[in-house]
Amino acid sequence: MKNVFAALVLLPFLMAPALAQGAADAAAGKTLWEGNNAFCKNCHGRNGEGAFGPDLAGRGLSAAQFQQAVRKPWGVMPSFTTEQVSDAELAGMAAYFATLPKTGELGAWRVPLATDAPHGQQVYVSAGCAQCHGATFDMPRASFGGRKGDFALMKDLVYNHTTAMPKMEPTRPGTRLRMGNFDPLRLSESQMKEIYDWAHDDLGFRPALQARLVPGEGAATYALNLANGGEKGKGLVASGLVIDVIVPAGITVTGATGDGYKGVHTDAKGATVAEWQVARLAPTDARDFSITLSQAPANIADLKGTVRWAKPAPRTGPNMDVVNFAARPAAPAR
Ligand code: HEC
Ligand code: HEC
The missing domain is CATH 2.60.40.1170 (Mu homology domain, subdomain B)
Incomplete structure (x- = not known):
């Protein structure tokens, strides 16, 4: 009896640190989500209301489900490494979205798919690239225009982004790579070639x-x-x-x-x-x-x-x- 009483009295204290930590994680998850260190919101919407990617707010997805989706995405979403977003940070994001109400309506894609666009651009937009790189792929076109970037480089930078990018350009201290690694099983080499040819032949590369x-x-x-x-x-x-x-x-x-x-x-x-x-x-x-x-x-x-x-x-x-x-x-x- 005494022990039960002790347990009941102690329980709130024992739970307090865990709860406080959970609350802090949700706050950290919100900060990371909304800040400039992670670009998840470009696809999932600023408040996780869904856009190019599914809605996350109020869906009750667990930390484990977040990890699964981010480390081994089901579809075209690129995968992110633990250096880009840690398991604890993903748990924080899951906790944050659990605090939000479910959204009624999906948000619009940041860059919509124009059905009369050149084929290569359609592949580019439907692969998700445009949600971060804009309709005309400006930053990579300039970087490739500055060094005569070929298709092999493009493949490496997209499929093996987190190892290829730092080889080409040192990451600024205190910043993380914000693009993940695309899976060749989900974004095929021939699709990538169509994106490259559009950027190289139709639009052309840009001076840097x-x-x-x-x-x-x-x-x-x-x-x-x-x-x-x-x-x-x-x-x-x-x-x-x-x-x-x-x-x-x-x-x-x-x-x-x-x-x-x-x-x-x-x-x-x-x-x-x-x-x-x-x-x-x-x-x-x-x-x-x-x-x-x-x-x-x-x-x-x-x-x-x-x-x-x-x-x-x-x-x-x-x-x-x-x-x-x-x-x-x-x-x-x-
Ligand atoms: C290029 C757009 C894009 C980016 C960037 C992106 N996602 Fe996704 N995400 C998707 C799509 C599309 C899906 C649906 C499954 C798929 O295609 O892989 C998805 C699925 C998910 C799911 C599973 C949702 C469910 O219903 O089970 C989670 C969780 C998730 N993303 C979290 C993240 C996090 C966290 C980040 C940033 C680290 C991120 N996403 C970045 C497009 C994106
Ligand atoms: C989540 C946002 C996001 C998505 C989605 C995305 N990128 Fe990126 N990409 C970036 C950012 C940011 C960089 C700069 C390096 C970094 O922070 O990872 C980059 C860098 C690159 C580079 C190297 C640029 C250079 O300086 O040479 C290439 C090439 C590239 N992206 C191509 C693509 C292609 C092709 C797709 C679609 C299959 C794509 N990206 C999808 C955000 C994104």
């Missing part, structure tokens, strides 16, 4: 252009660096480049430097735009420009711009290729 806009010398002055990050002798040369910096409303341009400055004009939306033109930018080439404004924008990221180029251009269809950039605070000194 990078634009960086940061505070420069003096108040309300910003330095813009445009570089072709491609490998010498391998990467694509960009020609006919137009660089636009779009100035927030109520602010004027009081000065600008850099070769090819064309002055200020008003765009179709009525915004003030400072423009530079560059005839040609080969791999490893870079240009520096600067712009001085009548005052600093309240939010630095409101100062934005685009880089477009005439060539290389898609073989068919309109040229939608663009590099978007926004001003960022200068990197803190290390």
Whole structure:
């Protein structure tokens, strides 16, 4: 009797740590799900309401079911390693979704499947790639355009992503790879070839252009660096480049430097735009420009711009290729 009493009295205390831990895990699961370290939400919806992938909210899936689905996916979903998302983190996600109500309606795909799209693009969208890489596969097309990436490289980067990617590019400390490994049994080599051919032949690869806009010398002055990050002798040369910096409303341009400055004009939306033109930018080439404004924008990221180029251009269809950039605070000194 005494023991039973002791057990009953102790029970809440014995359970407390476990419950507290469970609650913390659900919170951590929510943070990881919504943050920038995992891109699961691109397919399953920001609140697990389902989109390209099934709904997860309120379905009562267990930690074990999460692990099974993520380590050995049933279908086209890529698998994720324990370095990308640990078992404890998956348990946290399962706990988090258990706290949410069931969703009524599935969300829309981030990038829908257009039935009149070129065949290769349809394969690309139905494999799930577009939910993270957008309709036109911009980031890999630029990286492949910068190094003459071939089909063998593409296969390696998609089927063996978590080992192939760090060989090509060191992962930044504190970040994780966000793409998983696709299974050749679910996404066949011939499907992958169709994706590659579409990206290489129809759209074409992109030059590996990078634009960086940061505070420069003096108040309300910003330095813009445009570089072709491609490998010498391998990467694509960009020609006919137009660089636009779009100035927030109520602010004027009081000065600008850099070769090819064309002055200020008003765009179709009525915004003030400072423009530079560059005839040609080969791999490893870079240009520096600067712009001085009548005052600093309240939010630095409101100062934005685009880089477009005439060539290389898609073989068919309109040229939608663009590099978007926004001003960022200068990197803190290390
Ligand atoms: C490319 C889109 C995509 C991404 C990214 C993705 N999933 Fe999925 N997920 C799916 C699809 C589609 C399914 C259905 C089974 C399949 O195709 O593998 C699925 C199934 C699941 C299931 C099983 C659902 C059920 O009804 O049993 C879980 C759990 C899950 N995913 C969790 C995750 C987690 C966690 C991540 C991130 C680490 C993730 N998914 C990333 C597309 C995706
Ligand atoms: C969950 C989001 C996601 C999905 C789905 C996804 N990717 Fe990725 N992919 C990324 C991210 C993010 C990177 C950058 C490396 C990283 O964080 O894993 C990347 C990198 C790549 C790279 C290497 C890029 C480079 O720098 O050379 C290739 C190639 C690639 N993806 C192709 C594909 C293809 C093809 C598919 C579909 C079969 C696909 N990806 C599906 C997010 C995704």
